[in-house]
Amino acid sequence: MSVQPTAAPNMPSRDSGGTAAPSAATGTWPDAASVAKGASVFRTPGASSPPANTKDAFAAPAPDSATEKRVQQLNEQAKNLDEILHSQTRPDNLVVVKESRTPIFSRPFQGAKILFLADAEDEFQLVETQADWVHVQVTSLLRGWIRRGALDLSVVNAGALRSQNSAAASSRDVFQQTREETATFPGQWEQLRGKKVKIIWVESNESRQDSGLNRRATFARSVFRKAYPALSRLPDKVEGIVIVFDAADGGMAAATVAALQRLNTGELSDTAFWKQCWLDPPEAFRDR
Missing domain, CATH: 2.30.30.40 (SH3 Domains)
Known part of the structure; x- marks a missing residue:
């Protein structure tokens, strides 16, 4: 007679992690007792409490007196550099x-x-x-x-404005226009030779001991500027202006109408205009 094996009772199985799984036969979850005894399948780790001194751990260290002094010095240096740069790049006139x-x-x-x-x-x-x-x-x-x-x-800048005014005033004190006439150019300058020009005579009271700015050149440029607008009112057309200094060493300066027009419209600077003038002799208009 053969003996038949007895079937094992249905017992809840466990997964690989040791957690109770529902029975294949019944499809039920473990009872409350088994869950209480083991770990819950839905349990998540609780958040750990921060240490009591977290705020102190992340607080920036207080700067010492040496650091504060160094920062103050750097700020002062930066301010001084800004002032130097401003004075160098911004004209004073x-x-x-x-x-x-x-x-x-x-x-x-x-x-x-x-x-x-x-x-x-x-x-x-x-x-x-x-x-x-x-x-x-x-x-x-x-x-x-x-x-x-x-x-x-x-x-x-007060000095710049004062030098402009004093140069003009001193020139008026030293020089005085005495007469004007229209005649043929008295020199040999190719641009005006044989042409009709306006001649302005100037009496000079300058001294050889005068120093600083060349008053004669400054005065001549101012006369050229003032005389140019009146050229259109002359009865006869002229090609230029000649300034004759009535002085022991003489001296004449001449400019063409074309150069005068470019000076008055701003196309020529004073320096560029002066280079286009005729000076006789040139040393009479140089710095003394």
Whole structure:
């Protein structure tokens, strides 16, 4: 007689991690007792409490006195460098336009051609002053004239403004125009030889001991500027202007109408214009 094996009772099985799994036969979960005894299948680790001194652990260390002193020194050095850079890059002879739509004229008289209208707070470099007019550098190739009352001159270096005024005043004291005439050019300069020119005679009271700026050259340039606008009113057409200094060492300076026009429109700087003039003898107009 053969003995038949007895079937094993249905027992809940466990997964590989030791957690009770539902019975294949019944499909039920383990009872509360077994869950309480083992780990829950849905249990998640609890958050650990932060240490009591977390705030202190992340706080920045307080700077010591040496560090604070060094930071203060660096700030002072940076401020000094900014001031040096500002003084080096900003000219001390700037004039400031007071109001918008201020006209910039090509020449120093009302009715001259208007180059453009400046805006309020526009800044230009001072070239020279002439009575109620201020000559300014607009660009490297363009100059213009602005009414003195339309400008704020308070930011101009006092020394620069004083030198402009004193040079003009001293020139007026030393030189005096005595007469004018229209005649044939008295020299041998090719550009005006044999042509009709306006001749301006100037009496000179300068001394050989005078030093500093060449007053004669400064005065000649101012005469050229003032005389040019009147050329159009002459009955006879002239090709240039000649200034004759009535002095012991003589001296004549001449300029063509073309060069004078470019000077008054700002196309030529004073230096460039002077290089286009005829000087006889040249040493009479050099620095003394």
